[in-house]
Amino acid sequence: MLKSALFQKKKVVNTEGLNYSLPKNKEFIWLFLSKPTDEELKKLVTDFQLDFKVLKNYTKATHSKRYDIKPFQFVFVDYFMDKGSFKSTKLLFILEKHFLITIVPQQHFYYNDLFERIIKEVDCKHKEETNVHLLYHFLEEDTEENYDVLANTEAQIIKIEESLLHLRNGNVNVRQIITLKRELFLMTRRFWASAKIIFAIKKGLTPLVLNPDNANLFDDIYHTFQHQLDMAMAQKEMLADSMQVHTASISNELATLSNNMNKTVKFLTALTVIIMVPTLIASIYGMNFRFLPLANTDSGFYWMLGIMLISLGLSAGYFVSKDWL
Secondary structure, three states: OEEEEEEOOOOEEEEEOOOOOOOOOOOEEEEEEEOOOHHHHHHHHHHHOOOHHHHHHHHHOOOOEEEEEOOEEEEEEEEEEEOOEEEEEEEEEEEOOOEEEEEEOOOOHHHHHHHHHHHHHOOOOOHHHHHHHHHHHHHHHHHHHHHHHHHHHHHHHHHHHHHHOOHHHOOOOHHHHHHHHHHHHHHHHHHHHHHHHHHHHHOOOOOOOOOHHHHHHHHHHHHHHHHHHHHHHHHHHHHHHHHHHHHHHHHHHHHHHHHHHHHHHHHHHHHHHHHHHHHHHHHHHOOOOOOOOOOOOOOHHHHHHHHHHHHHHHHHHHHHHOOOO
């Protein structure tokens, strides 16, 4: 889908599809494409002398990067909230004095809404700075969205920490921890790469001409990225601490299980020995050998019971003293 906004002297002309008008004199056009077709991309190549390979292959970038300065082309790996969870996508920006092209690989309501809102906010009176204002407003609002993304990741970390407090309930999802840790790692790399592009813009290292006031605006975006980078790093440390707590909890749980098993084995061993000694005495006298001591006396049976009880008591006393019972 292709949308465009042509900033003329006193109005903004919005169109959809390929029937947009090219800017004249001091006019400026912003073209926004989401999930573009080859036909739309080829028209951009023809109208603005662009490299078709960049338009097709920018989605392969793993982090924000700059492609060229004539025209100024760079890709942002961006984050946004969608239905309660955060997602990431790659945005291609192509900027010249009279045009700004923004391409999103998939259709997302968030970016369509952002495009519509920014068109209404930007003043048409300063056409020589329209490209600067459009880019600033888009990046400024989009960067602020990262705070919602970071709030979402922090909420996930808090849930993980709470689940670690109830390890016995089996609520800990190790896969979730690993996935979130990987996302935060990628997020810090991408924030840093995006901040470098903003730094190049605000320092005048691109064809985008900035006056001191506009440079300060991009400086605000740069510092916002730096702050968000610090937040993401802090969350990485929180998650690493959670992993350590999880590992320690598992170790403690295994140690407790091992200790309980030791106690059980000791108890069963003691019980076996206590029963075995009287049983051995009884089995010996059950052989009915003729000359066994006390075998032929009238009180032999009671003597045997007494000996068995004494051996049982001695065995039990020994194991109690060793804390096996």
